[in-house]
Amino acid sequence: SQQGEEDPQALSIQEGENATMNCSYKTSINNLQWYRQNSGRGLVHLILIRSNEREKHSGRLRVTLDTSKKSSSLLITASRAADTASYFCAPSEGSGTYKYIFGTGTRLKVLA
Amino acid sequence: GAGVSQSPRYKVAKRGQDVALRCDPISGHVSLFWYQQALGQGPEFLTYFQNEAQLDKSGLPSDRFFAERPEGSVSTLKIQRTQQEDSAVYLCASSLDRGTDTQYFGPGTRLTVL
Numbered sequence: 001s002q003q004g005e006e007d008p009q010a011l012s013i014q015e016g017e018n019a020t021m022n023c024s025y026k027t028s029i030n031n032l033q034w035y036r037q038n039s040g041r042g043l044v045h046l047i048l049i050r051s052n053e054r055e056k057h058s059g060r061l062r063v064t065l066d067t068s069k070k071s072s073s074l075l076i077t078a079s080r081a082a083d084t085a086s087y088f089c090a091p092s093e094g095s096g097t098y099k100y101i102f103g104t105g106t107r108l109k110v111l112a
Numbered sequence: 113g114a115g116v117s118q119s120p121r122y123k124v125a126k127r128g129q130d131v132a133l134r135c136d137p138i139s140g141h142v143s144l145f146w147y148q149q150a151l152g153q154g155p156e157f158l159t160y161f162q163n164e165a166q167l168d169k170s171g172l173p174s175d176r177f178f179a180e181r182p183e184g185s186v187s188t189l190k191i192q193r194t195q196q197e198d199s200a201v202y203l204c205a206s207s208l209d210r211g212t213d214t215q216y217f218g219p220g221t222r223l224t225v226l
Contacts, residue, residue: 004154033214042116042203042219043155088154098143098207099168100215102154 004032004089004103012109019076021106023089026070030092033100034063034074037086046074046087081112116218118204124224125194133189133221137206144187145215146179147203155203161187194225 007022023032031050035043047063049056049072056063062075072091076083086107090100117136125131137144143162147155148171158177160168163184172179176195181187191198201222205215 035217043205043217045214045216048214090154098145098160098210099157101157102147104152104154 003101004091006087006089006103006106008106009104010107010109012111013079015079015081015110015112017079019079019083019108019110021074021087021089021108023072023074023091023103024070025072025089025091025101027093029067032065032072032089032091034061034072035088035090035102037088037105039085043088076108079108079110081110084108084110116204116206116216118202118218118221120221121219122222122224124226126226127196128193130190130192131194131223133191133202133223135187135189135204135206135218137185137187137204138208138216140208141206141216142184142209143207143213143215144181145205145207146187146189147205147217148173149201149203149220151200158189158202191223194223196225199223199225 004023033048034046037043049063049065060077065072086105088102088105090102093099093101119134145160146158149155158171159179161181176192178190201220203220205217207213207215
C-alpha cells in the first residue's frame with residue numbers, strides 16, 4: 001500500500017552542516033507533504049509540494065519531487081540545534097485524495 | 113482560532129473505561145482528520161470529516177472507536193472499553209477546504225491505558 005518511506009532512519013550532523021532526507025513512495029500522488037515533529041509534540045507542517053511541481057523552497061528548507069522516480073527529498077541548509085526533530089513525508093494515497101500515508105520518519109540530531 | 117487544539121493533552125484510563133477526546137479545528141476549516149500515532153511510528157489515518165459528514169472511517173481499528181462532528185466544527189473521538197493496545201497519541205488535523213489542502217495538526221492527546 002502507499003506509504004512514505006524515509007531514508008535514512010536516523011541522521012546525526014554538526015551544527016552548520018546540511019541535512020538531506022529522502023522519501024520514496026509507490027503509487028501516483030496528488031501531492032506530498034513534509035512535517036517536523038519535536039519529541040512529545042504535534043506535527044508542524046513544513047512544505048506541501050504538488051505533483052506538477054519539481055522544487056519548493058521555504059527559508060532554509062528545500063524540497064524536491066521526482067514523480068518519475070517516485071521520490072522526494074528534504075534539504076535543510078545550515079542546520080541548527082533547534083532543527084533536532086523527527087521528519088516525516090506524507091504522500092497522498094493516490095491522486096485527488098485527502099488521505100496521506102506517513103512513514104516512520106527520519107530522526108535528525110543536530111549537535112551543537 | 114490560532115491553531116488546532118486538543119483536550120485533554122494527557123489521559124490515563126483503566127482498561128475497560130470509556131474515553132472521549134476533543135478536537136477544536138482551526139476556525140473555518142471544512143475538513144477534519146483523526147490519526148493515531150504509536151511510539152516511534154508515523155501517524156496512521158483513522159477517519160475524515162468534511163463539515164459534519166464522516167466521509168471515511170476506514171482507519172478506525174475496531175467498533176469500539178467512534179468519532180463525530182455534529183455541527184461541522186468541534187469533533188470528538190470516543191473509545192469504548194479501552195484496551196492496552198489503544199495506548200497511543202491521538203492527533204487531530206484540519207484543512208481549509210478540500211482534504212487535499214495542507215493539513216494542520218494539533219498537539220495530540222497522549223492516551224495511556226493501564
